Amino acid sequence: MAQTLPPADVAIVGVGAVGGVAALPLARAGLVVVGLEAGPWLGPRDFAPDELRNNVRGWPQSAQKANREVPTHRPNASAPYSPRRAIHPMMNAVGGTSLHYWGQSWRLNPWDFRVVSETTRRYGASRIPPGSTVEDWPFGLDELEPYYDNVEREVGISGQAGNIDGTIDPRGNIFEGPRSRSYPMPPLRGSGFTEHMADAARGLGWHPFPGPAAITSEAYDGRPGCVFHGFCSRGGCHVDAKSSTAVSTIPKAQETGDFNILTHAHVTRIEVDDDGRATGVTFIRDGQEYFQPARAVLLASYTYENVRTLLLSTSDAYPRGLANNHGQVGRHYFSHATGAGVTALFPFELNNWYGAAAQGVAVDDWADDNFDHAGVDFIGGGNLWIYTERRPIAAARMDTFGRAPRWGSEWKAFIRENADRWTNTYIQKTTLPYEDNYLDLDPEVTDPLGFPVCRITADFKDNERRIAAFMQERMVEWFTAAGAIDTIRLGLGTMGPSTHAYGGTRMGDDPDTNVVDRWGFSHEAGNLGVLGASVMGTSGARNPTLTAQALAWRTAEHLVRNWRTIGEV
């Protein structure tokens, strides 16, 4: 029998990148907020610069709740299952994956909010790829701009503005939409290698710029600037320079006295009353079941777990899962096309051993609709990203470019010479939702509690494959201009579990095609909000976190402003 806890105004499921942001405006407004987090608190002493532990063995997610419910995947409904990933892409902790992500913190470009109308206007409706369920967002970049601006300051984002109120600054991204003011910190410094690549891009007539990062470039908010030690990717920060929510918005929310976090709380269901309103959250902690009553619930776990929790929360009011009477939960799913990279070999050392994955140089000339698509057979594009941070095991595992065997003395001589002469690139590409790409519950695979895990049925389509080939051409062009002597084009892969998973609870005005309304609240259960990239209907060509955080702040602010109609019914 579940033990009932004292009621809260708002229960947040998951205190990570988005739940940890939403808590701040709620707590500042004086609402009593309880955050239910499956993981523990982690701090600087946990974040050792240890490649084997962090990157090879996947600590800490390898030891966590998320890892016991890794989604299954099949490319389509009649294809065999892909081998199940050993480690969940995300982690459980206060601050969630914002503790150990790369920290690239982009705003979407204006086109990303208007893919359908802008494509139709410029090229005709026939250019929307067949089978895609893409829609325009219910609002444009201008609506989200104040929230981006706010989160950039509260979380702590460094970067170089490229467009302030329409005035273009060529030091930044000239393709970005208008922003009201600069970033609160200058961009992270470049390295010798990223500056070399930026020079090569300028030589091609492109417009390189340092990318925005949730990493301090100087002392900010009581935290020191980044120390560039080279263990940032999948490693937390030992000096709190990474602007995870655990060191930014969460402590600020706690200072109000109205934000209480329960760690090791494994949420199993969101409960509803006979009218279909959410009444609170059931969770398990140390083997004991609890019920946390709340007047409003914000579901803020990751995309896979958001969808799974809704589908598992069946009731008389929602026999097919919470907020799913229109059958839209799990639809319009896509994971970002980030495969199809290019590996390059240079005839000189890059000194890429240190730095951070967010210390780099971007080219946006081939993203979104930043170039004329009349002569190509796809819509959208990609963002090219060159970065630092090389670790020794990964360096030794380098491709030998067909120039040496894979072991023995010749191999040893090859890696001795070339371990610091190669690099990968990160190319994020427009990815669209399609009718037959979706999430549901796996009919066979369960977690240790016996609940089905999330199942992904999804694959890339022609539009994504064409972008991938086009972007690889651009990347080879860039590497060659920078003096690379060899390049390898990697495969695009398929839509397995990803750190960039979108959709499944899409945001939009039409309840027949969307789960949440323009404010992030369920069309069906009015006091249930959903936070995270699961509400995003397009990806753009850049990391989702800052957009998900801006949306989370906006949803929380909407709840505060409409507390009497949403919370006090």
Added chain:
Amino acid sequence: MANRSDDPPNGEPQPEKTGISRRELLKRAGMAGAAGALPLSAAAPAVPSEPAQEPFEALTAAESDTLEAIVARLIPSDRNGPGAMEARAAHYIDRALAGPLASSRNAYASGLAAVDRYAEESRGAPFIELGPEAQDAVLGDMEFDRATGFNPDSSTFFELVRTHTIEGTFCDPYYGGNANFVGWDLIGYPGVRTVVTADEQRMERTPPSNRRSAYDYPMFTKGGA
């Protein structure tokens, strides 16, 4: 560390190339109780390992011998310096098979036995009794699935051992491999630093190796705070 990429003209390993100064080498030799006894050219490629008074944690003695012989061919000690044996990669693997890599324990039991069976059938002696060329031929047969008697096949086991040998050669020394920073020196990784300056990120100015593990920094250790 300058010009690390240039091959030494005489084929002799150059200590400076792996970031170890002559003074540092002599100091280390002294600490190991062999003060000044070895000429530099002999000491450089094979910095002596710690005396191995430690148990087999997962493997049997015979399995361990075979594994030692395999890793010594995968990353051999040669003109480019010490290899996986000197890095104690097999020790890393043995220890990990009793812990984080326990799920691979059976694959090693089956795979190492298959290596010896195949070595006997194809070359007439167990793996450890073969000469280096015959050992390399056995490993090459495994890599390209020409070796028989493996479950499911020889390349699967070859890739498993190769992956773990690389881990054991290039991991943080805390885990029992990369002894004396053999792996990091080989590829020029300058060691774990907790603060890196802009100057240390200039191209062609790779900083000297500091030969430090993550756990040389007390804040990351159980006793540290």
